[in-house]
Structure formats: C-alpha cells, structure tokens
Amino acid sequence: MFDTLTQRLTAIFDRLRGYGRLTEENIQEALREVRVALLEADVNFRVVKAFIERVRARAVGQDVLQSLTPGQQIVKVVHDELMELLGGSGHRLAMAPHPPTVIMLMGLQGSGKTTSAAKLARHFQRQGQHPLLAAADVYRPAAVEQLKTLGGQLQIPVVGSAGQKPLEICQEALRTAADRGLSPVIVDTAGRLHIDEPMLEELRTLKREVRPHHVLLVADAMTGQDAVTMAERFNSAVGTDAVIMTKLDGDARGGAALSIRQVTGRPIAFVGVGEKPDAFEPFHPDRMASRILGMGDVVSLVEKAQASVDQAKAEELAKKIREESFTLEDFAQQLRQLRSMGPLGELLEMVPFFKGAKGIPAELRGEESELRRYEAIIGSMTPRERLEPQIINGSRRTRIARGSGTSVQDVNRLLKQYAQLKKMMRGLKQLEGRAGTLKGLPFQIPRR
C-alpha cells in the first residue's frame, strides 16, 4: 500500500549519488520523510518532534556523511533511537515474595482487556504456574461469561459473577487463591474512559484494597494521536506499571507504543498478536522499531520459527538442501512444521522480501486449510512418487487427486510449488556460501 520508509529514503539518496557528500539540507529532506513516516505510524506529534531533533543531532555527525549508503545509515540511526526510546526488552513481571501475585488490567473499552487477561493467564500457565482469573467487569453485558468461557477452554479457574461488586470479586479471588495455592491472580476490569471520574475512582479503590503488584494498561496498537492523553490520564489517575499492546497482528504500525512509552515512562511488557490464547509474546523493542519504520520483522520470524522447529529435523533438512535431495516427503514435513507455527500468511508477511512490489505469491497465501490439502495430496502419493515426483504423469495425477479428495489442478499446483521451492533452495545454498548464515527463513540452516 505505501512504500516503506527505507525505500523512500533510498530514493532520496539515490538522487544524490555522485555528489560525494551530503549537506545538512539532504538530511533535512530525509528527516522530513522520517517525520511523515512516524506520523503515519500514529506516533504522537510531540513525541515525533522531540525525536526528530534528537536524530538530527546524531545524523549531522560524521558517520552519516561518510557512509556509503547514507539512506540506510539514517534508517539505522532512527531505528537505534527508536529502540532506545522503546526501552529494554523482555520486561518480566516479578512475582511477589508471598503469593499470590496480583496483576490488575485496565484500559479503554474494546482495547482487549478480557482477551489479554486470558492470554496472560495462559502465559503463566505455560511457565508452570497456577493462575486464577478474576472477572471484575460487571458492567459490560456478558463480560464475565466471556472470561469464564476463555478460562474454561484453558482450564484456568475464574472467579466472579455479574451480580457481585468488583471489589467483592477481587476479595473472593484473593481468598480462593490463598486457599488453593493459586498465583498469579489476574484481575480483568471493565473498560472505561480515561475521563470518567467515577469509574477511575473505582480503579483506585480496587488498587487500594486489593493491592495489585502490577497494574497493566492495555492499549490497542491501532490507537491514534489520542494514545498520549489516554495513557497519561490512566497513569496519573491510577498509576501504570507496564503496558500490554494488543492487536499487533494487524497492519497498524503501532506508533502508539512509542507515544505511550514516552508519556508513562513505563515498559511495554507484552504484545497481543492474534485471537488464540497463545498469540501473546514478550515485547521486543527492536521489532517494534522496525515495524514503526515499516521494515520487515525478520528477527521475530526467525525466533518464532526456532521455537517450533525441531533442531535435529532442521539439520537434516539443511543437509538435504545442500545435497539438493529435498523430496516431497520433506515438503510434507515442512508443511506440518509451518502449520504448527501459525497461519502461513502471518509468518510470511514478516519477511521483507515479500513486502516488496510483488507481495506474497497467491499460492503461498493460502491459510491452514490449504496446507492441510497439500498434506493430503502428498499423503495420497506412493513412496516412489514422493521421492521421484518427475514420474507423476497424467493418470497418476488423477489417482492422487481422487485419493486426496482434491482436483488435478490442486495436484498440479502443489507440484509446481514444490518445483519452485526446490529452485529457491538452490538459490539459498548459494546465498549461504556467500553470507555464512541464512536469515529470514522459516527454519534455520545450521552450519556444517
């Protein structure tokens, strides 16, 4: 839809090629682009202004002027500054010395508190803890029901009913947690406006009585310029310890993260990246910086892949790529691995390569159902066909299609894609030889 900042800056500096050195005017022009990019990303204009000044001060220095690729250099300076402003990564919520640890969520209506409460509980559950959810949103119709349903799916107990007062629910949660040895207690509160005094007073009362160890502000990544007002008011009225950014699985640049971080001075602890309970990650400032600037989130992708790929299988695959013996059998295995990582499109969108003019090839865009179909097709092949796909002629195709409940066109498409993949892998092999490591792949190629 829009060019990335990197592309725009490169264009500016390309025009200047041959001049030998950059003037302050050039930098000025580049910074104007940076400014628009930040504003388009919904970074608050005041934050942008201060930020541009800082970057200017740094950019006028030697390193940019002497650099061979000034466009990239400026992006790097901007990126570094952004990262610095976004704060350290992996903010951990410390557990209280005497359990239960209490975590209270607050935020505007529709920012994603209830979903985040469940995801946060799931996060602790995966770490081997035994969380308890307190459904203290008694105002929105069926909010308690929503949290109970989510808790039920995750087998995490939920305390609260619509007839109770929020404070009663919290107190009951604390008793339950103490009795059953559960911790942390995660309190979901009703969505409220940051200018709604009575509702803010309720939060203050909860905070005073329940004494949460952490108060987390839940903020929507799509928020515009008003993010600063919202964050500032919540912070001054109630006090914020850390932030959860939600809905980062969309295409919002998430400039609000920077704004909120700036106004509250509090770290962003987690980001919500999907509708499933596991779509919840610790915050990474480097990725956020790239995202705000419109660069591919390669690091995220590599890490995401690492988490779900079996290292031994990856080694084997790497060997196959080197020996060019990647068969359809391996392809099927790759598909299974991709599926365990989440929707393919989501994964591919993180790769800068696909962000270019062409975008993601339509065949690769298919979501999980597509992958399942491919697996079915490969499953309907004979072992020999999987090893030597070139023998798959017309009648074999018809048989495979019938066996897998698909059409001959589907089989053709799969074979074509397999051929493309093989070709791509040949390219990767050469790349590996040159660059040493392979980044941006959904799997890692270990060195020999």
Next chain:
Amino acid sequence: MKFLPALTDCLRQSLERSRNFLSDGLNAVWSLGGVVDEALLEELEELLISADLGADVAREFLELVREEARHGRVSTPEDLRSTLGRFLEEALAGAVAPLALDQRPSVILVLGVNGGGKTTTCGKLAAALKGDGKSVLLAAADTFRAAAIDQLEAWGKRVGVEVIHQAPGSDPAAVVFDAAKAAVARGVDVLIVDTAGRLHTKSNLMEELAKLKRVVGRQLPGAPHESLMVLDATTGQNGLAQAKTFHAGVGLTGLILTKLDGTAKGGIVVRIHRELGLPIKLVGTGERVEDLQPFDPKVFVGGLLPE
C-alpha cells in the same frame, strides 16, 4: 433520518471536550505573533495531526491557508477559524446519508475490527429503530468471540428485541441464513446482523464476511442494504487501511464512528471519506441506549472548532 432528533445536546456535550482542544489551540497559535509564517503553519499542522486527520490532510489545509494569506484573507484568529471550518465541512461534503430502510426487511450488516463496539452499536441501533416504530430482529453472527452471543442477547433483552442465534462456534453463515428466514417469516422491518470482529489483514476472515453477504443476498435479493464498518474514534491512520480493505472485500455503504465521548477526535473519518467517499451514517457517544446519533458534519466540525 428521523429516528432520533439530530444535534441533540448529548452529542454536543460529548464534543465539548474535543472542542476545547482546537479552540485553545487556535488561540494559542494566533498568540504566536499574528502573522502567517512558517512557525504558525507548523503549529496549525500539528493541531490537525493531533486530531488524527493525518499528515496529508494537514498539508493540504496549510496550502489553503498559505493561499488565503497571500490574498490577505487571513488576518485574525476568526479568519483562521472559519477557513478551517470551511475546509473541514467541504472535506465532509456528502458524508451524510440516511440509513437505507426502504425494503422490508432491510438488512444491516455491522462489521469491523475487534473491539470497535459492534455489539454495543447493534444493541443501540436496535433500540433506536424500535423507538422509531420499526420492528427489529437481531442476528448474533459473532459465533467466535467467547460470550458474544450472550452479550447481544443481553442487549436484546434490554431493548426488547428478539435475537436469532445458534450455539457458540457454529457457522455464522447458518445464523444469517436462519435470521433472514425469520425476518421474512415475522415480517420485521429491519434485520441487524452483528458479525465477529476481525482484523482486515486476515484474508480468510474477510472471505467469511463476503460469504455472509452472499448468503443473505441469496435469501433476500438486494440485501444487505447496509454494510456498515464500525470505527473506534481513537483509531489513528490505520483506520484508512481498515476501511479500504473492508470496502474492497465486502463493499461498504458507510461508517459508524463510535466512542466519540472520549478525548479522541475521530479525525481519520475525514481522510476516509475523502479517499473512499463513504458516508458516516451514525455516531456513538456513550454506553447508554440513547447514545447513538445520526452523523452531522456541522456538529462534528463545530465540535472541533471554537464557538
């Protein structure tokens, strides 16, 4: 639209908060020195950007002010104010359109990203139309989000409107199919379909929405008569991407701007309207049943401008 008196005090109050910002802002801008120079223009630009109008719209307005200043037509804060007022009202020309309620049943599909206020809007809209003497049916086609059906049912009970629903996790297309049948059988005037929130970047979910539209269109030719995207007023520039993608995917007939009772100005609708020409049909200003109004650009712009 007659179902609610236009320009009620309610909306005015809600906008009061927004108003202060631009009025204080403009006076502050003017106190800089009273001449249209670059510093003043920059301040002006920031004012517009802080209302989420976007850098493009802001730049265009600056051009206009420069032009006016060159002709000596801007010399007081009043001039600046009226220039801005005219600019915004022109930008929103054609942004008003009544709900299409001529058919029986008229089908209104309510869609948008997660957390925008779809279910609440459906409840309020049902109440407003009922208050206007129409018979209304709600369809709980958000079968995905936990307890979304319960939430809509609670609204149905509150405003006295029947809700067609199935079990959580069932096919939303089946719910819509049932609801369309029920709407015809009961001879209701309006069927409001609440759909699951979805980020516009999820192509499979966009496809699901297109399917809902096809299903209801097959049942009732011409339906849905309205496909309205709910947009949270706190949304920034991403609102444009949302509107573009939903429009391309299902063909929108308008927007509903919600949560205008906060401090956010909802300026992104100006940009959306200019780029896509979509009208803003309704404005949500709170959690009460009556907090839903027809959009009025004068009130909207007036809310941004000083008295």
